[in-house]
Amino acid sequence: MLLDIDLPDMTGFEVLEAVPASRRPAVVFVTAYDEFAVRAFEAHALDYLVKPLEEARFTQALDRVREHLRSLDSISLSRKLAAMLAAREVGQARERIVVVTANGKLILNADEVDWIEADDYYAAIHARNGRHLVRESLTSLEQRLNRKMFLRVHRSAIVNLDRICEIRREKAETLLILKDGIRIPVSRRRRAQVTTLLKTAKP
Numbered sequence: 001m002l003l004d005i006d007l008p009d010m011t012g013f014e015v016l017e018a019v020p021a022s023r024r025p026a027v028v029f030v031t032a033y034d035e036f037a038v039r040a041f042e043a044h045a046l047d048y049l050v051k052p053l054e055e056a057r058f059t060q061a062l063d064r065v066r067e068h069l070r071s072l073d074s075i076s077l078s079r080k081l082a083a084m085l086a087a088r089e090v091g092q093a094r095e096r097i098v099v100v101t102a103n104g105k106l107i108l109n110a111d112e113v114d115w116i117e118a119d120d121y122y123a124a125i126h127a128r129n130g131r132h133l134v135r136e137s138l139t140s141l142e143q144r145l146n147r148k149m150f151l152r153v154h155r156s157a158i159v160n161l162d163r164i165c166e167i168r169r170e171k172a173e174t175l176l177i178l179k180d181g182i183r184i185p186v187s188r189r190r191r192a193q194v195t196t197l198l199k200t201a202k203p
Contacts, residue, residue, distance in 0.1 A: 005031040
């Protein structure tokens with residue numbers, strides 16, 4: 001914004017004060033009065049031009065404005081990227097499963113999990129060719145795992161969609177066959193939903 005000091009109904013400073021700080025544009029004062037320069041820079045003006053204007057001085061002021069705007073764009077982009085990375089890290093952390101072992105803690109990433117089954121007050125995580133118990137309910141795991149990757153197929157089982165190689169009907173039962181040969185039944189209540197989701201998820 002190119003702003004004069006002497007305006008019909010208010011001063012240029014009063015114009016700036018009327019605009020919330022978060023919405024104020026970059027300002028260059030253009031005025032016939034040189035005595036307000038200090039106050040102008042206290043108001044965070046980018047430059048202060050005294051009439052009559054010299055072309056070189058005006059060009060210099062515009063260059064300063066362009067540099068300021070490029071800097072703001074850069075800061076804004078950096079903040080957006082930082083926020084995206086932070087959100088991604090939070091999401092990844094939510095999908096990690098920590099298994100307490102006799103020797104410490106085992107950290108399982110979601111894409112390592114084949115399937116999960118209920119085991120009394122625990123959940124049994126089938127991953128890395130092993131069975132790992134965690135004290136967490138299937139409902140809790142279902143809520144924090146990526147639903148595009150994991151599917152609740154039974155009140156006692158959650159399956160990684162990428163591990164399913166076949167859906168089979170045997171008598172009155174629907175089974176999911178995993179790549180390692182494990183057979184997991186699909187509950188009658190979830191059968192239609194599972195079939196629909198698998199058609200969408202699988203080529």
